[in-house]
Amino acid sequence: xxKVLAKAYLYLLLAMLYAPLLFIAIFSFTESRVLGNWTGFxxxxxxxxxxxxxxxxxxxxxxxxxxxxxxxxxxxFATLLGTVAAIGIYNLKxxxxxAMQFLNNIPMINPDIITGVSLFLLFVFLHVSQGYATVVxxxxxxxxxYVVLSVMPRLAQMNPNIYEAALDLGATPAQALRKVLIPExxxxxxxxxILAFTMSLDDFAxxxxxxxxxxxxxxxxxxxxDARKGGLTPELRPLMTIIFLIVLILLVVMNMRRExxxxxx
Amino acid sequence: MAKDYIIDIQHLSKSFGGVKVxxxxxxxxxxxxxxxxxxxxxxxKTTLLRQIAGFIAPDEGKILLEGKDxxxxxxxxxxxxxxxxxxxxxxxxxxxxxxxxxxxLQKLAPEEIQKRVKxxxxxxxxxxxxxxxxDSLSGGQQQRVAIARALVNYPKVLLLDExxxxxxxxxxxxxxxxxxxxxxxxGITFIxxxxxxxxxxxxxxxxxxxxxxxxxxIGTPTDIYNEPVNCFVADFIGESNIxxxxxxxxxxxxxxxxxxxxxxxxxxxxxPVDVVxxxxxxxxxxxxxxxxxxxxxxSCIFKGVHYxxxxxxxxxxxxxxxxxxxxxxxxxxMLYIDPDxxxxxxxxxxxxxxxxxxxxxxxxxxxxxxxxxxxxADLSAGDEVRAEIRFEDVDLLDxxxxxxxxxxxxxxxxxxxxxxxxxxxxEGDHIWVDTNDIWDKGDLVGINFKPRxxxxxxxxx
Numbered sequence: 001x002x003k004v005l006a007k008a009y010l011y012l013l014l015a016m017l018y019a020p021l022l023f024i025a026i027f028s029f030t031e032s033r034v035l036g037n038w039t040g041f042x043x044x045x046x047x048x049x050x051x052x053x054x055x056x057x058x059x060x061x062x063x064x065x066x067x068x069x070x071x072x073x074x075x076x077f078a079t080l081l082g083t084v085a086a087i088g089i090y091n092l093k094x095x096x097x098x099a100m101q102f103l104n105n106i107p108m109i110n111p112d113i114i115t116g117v118s119l120f121l122l123f124v125f126l127h128v129s130q131g132y133a134t135v136v137x138x139x140x141x142x143x144x145x146y147v148v149l150s151v152m153p154r155l156a157q158m159n160p161n162i163y164e165a166a167l168d169l170g171a172t173p174a175q176a177l178r179k180v181l182i183p184e185x186x187x188x189x190x191x192x193x194i195l196a197f198t199m200s201l202d203d204f205a206x207x208x209x210x211x212x213x214x215x216x217x218x219x220x221x222x223x224x225x226d227a228r229k230g231g232l233t234p235e236l237r238p239l240m241t242i243i244f245l246i247v248l249i250l251l252v253v254m255n256m257r258r259e260x261x262x263x264x265x
Numbered sequence: 266m267a268k269d270y271i272i273d274i275q276h277l278s279k280s281f282g283g284v285k286v287x288x289x290x291x292x293x294x295x296x297x298x299x300x301x302x303x304x305x306x307x308x309x310k311t312t313l314l315r316q317i318a319g320f321i322a323p324d325e326g327k328i329l330l331e332g333k334d335x336x337x338x339x340x341x342x343x344x345x346x347x348x349x350x351x352x353x354x355x356x357x358x359x360x361x362x363x364x365x366x367x368x369x370l371q372k373l374a375p376e377e378i379q380k381r382v383k384x385x386x387x388x389x390x391x392x393x394x395x396x397x398x399x400d401s402l403s404g405g406q407q408q409r410v411a412i413a414r415a416l417v418n419y420p421k422v423l424l425l426d427e428x429x430x431x432x433x434x435x436x437x438x439x440x441x442x443x444x445x446x447x448x449x450x451x452g453i454t455f456i457x458x459x460x461x462x463x464x465x466x467x468x469x470x471x472x473x474x475x476x477x478x479x480x481x482x483i484g485t486p487t488d489i490y491n492e493p494v495n496c497f498v499a500d501f502i503g504e505s506n507i508x509x510x511x512x513x514x515x516x517x518x519x520x521x522x523x524x525x526x527x528x529x530x531x532x533x534x535x536x537p538v539d540v541v542x543x544x545x546x547x548x549x550x551x552x553x554x555x556x557x558x559x560x561x562x563x564s565c566i567f568k569g570v571h572y573x574x575x576x577x578x579x580x581x582x583x584x585x586x587x588x589x590x591x592x593x594x595x596x597x598x599m600l601y602i603d604p605d606x607x608x609x610x611x612x613x614x615x616x617x618x619x620x621x622x623x624x625x626x627x628x629x630x631x632x633x634x635x636x637x638x639x640x641x642a643d644l645s646a647g648d649e650v651r652a653e654i655r656f657e658d659v660d661l662l663d664x665x666x667x668x669x670x671x672x673x674x675x676x677x678x679x680x681x682x683x684x685x686x687x688x689x690x691x692e693g694d695h696i697w698v699d700t701n702d703i704w705d706k707g708d709l710v711g712i713n714f715k716p717r718x719x720x721x722x723x724x725x726x
Contacts, residue, residue, distance in 0.1 A: 159351055159352070159353050159354075159356075161349040161350070161351065161353035162353045162354075162355060162356075164318075164320055164340070164347075164349070164353070165347070165349055165353040165354075165355070166355075166366070167319075167320075167339070167340040167341045168318060168340055168341070168345075168346055168347045168415075169341075169346065169366050169367035169370065169414070169415075169418065170341050170342075170367050170370045170371060170418070171341055171366075171370055172341055173341075175370065176341075179366075180355055183355075183357040184355075184356065184357060186357075
């Protein structure tokens, strides 16, 4: 009896978590403009989404494009910065190391809204005109700590002598970094990149405060504006379904990688 | 400088955070030699090796390779290669690519690389393993790959940092023989770091014994074993009875309250010395004419090849004896020692000597504490003095706060009827103590000097 209750509780919880997603996924395959009205199976919304033949025209697709591009650029830079930072922190000793790790954790637990507002104030203070560049800078800023966090464990379990071994065998520091250190850290860097990418992808607050007034829209700001106009554009349903699937696939890939890594160790 | 020196180390010093890890190290290494840096952990041997490899820059001094100072040259430009303690193989490369790493950086032709890697794999008996991932290899196999990876570059000197420490005993013995064979075949100079004295004795042409950043003794394994220059070396290498003695005259030494013939000369007459007798060099006899002293067997333990016995001599000293035959506990035995087997050493010190300052007539400030002393009529407050304190006039107390100053038991030697301890004070000074109490290494102690035992003399006049 106890077991049944426990199982029921688990499934109820999962159902509540996934019901909204499932709901949207199902209703992405019907034409009805009002969510919750089933008017028969159709893939018209998907066709509309990709041909741009919908209300609001190409602005949704432009927002998607912005979102992906910003996420790619920020994740790439964050991976670079985060890896270098992780190596630096790893080589620190004692109290300095603990302090840096602590400082690295703060931006991650800091609420997005605070990060967004403080970056906004910083850009205003520095007289930087806000737009695409500031959004990218802001995203790099809050993504980097996640990369540091995923690269650090790789460094910790690495044999500390392998960098020296490379130097010893005649590699310059740059060659040692490229031929030994980076290949060793690559799994952590890829996890960090994926994490940074997804963090950037679903960010709303930071983007909202740092995009300025040039009318730059990412997916999240577009949906926010769209919802305020009254009613969601129906084509958002297939879009969200697709994004959910992409994120799901990324997650599965990441978990599989982690399992593989654990096995080889 | 002689022609056959490949490495010449001159006045090398290094400190980490104010602690001197290496203190004025001087020695040379002959071409083709198998030299071992031997010492307990923290003696500076690994730091020395890492300086030769180029991972640490010396504070002072020079490292000459074939007569040229290499102190300022980065590790990747030194014609030396290292075998690291925990192998440090590149996990993302297979065995072949690990070994070829250095050759590829030198941009050798692929055929040449292949030829050399194969030859090296054969040398370390790993011929069929080229495509294996290094993670799939056993510890011993990984070590072979690490040795091949270093040797394939034909370095002028191969540095080995405790390469066998992570292997089990049997594997270690096999690898020792193989290393020696590889050294013979390649003719490359090996510098080997270890804390295992047996390994050092087995492998080396020359051993450099180190302790606390200083070289204690340099010599062949037999020299080091048979003729240790001080108590540290005698105690560190093998088992030994270290005893207080007195050189009566040339070829005659007294210890354990008996006099013995020995082969040492030139110490002078009636001079205090330390004497080392290896436990296998004390012989049992049934011939009263041969007997030099008698003893009672106190304990007898079978050690595989031999028996290890502790005996109490007729004069009240404890000695360790190793013999192939056991003697019953409690039995009276007759013993003798060959003159050849008695190693006489200069005493490194006979008393503690500190510089200090008078605080008032009955107090003196020494090594970070104010000690009571006998009333000194000829000394007044502020006078710079030299204090001499005999080893037995130092009191050790169980609680650090009970002593004038505090310290830690750093090193201890049993000398037959008492312990000779080295105490490291919190301020970093050494105090030597003779005591009958039993202390362990690392014990925290309070330190006091007996007021009557402090002998003061005024300095600078």
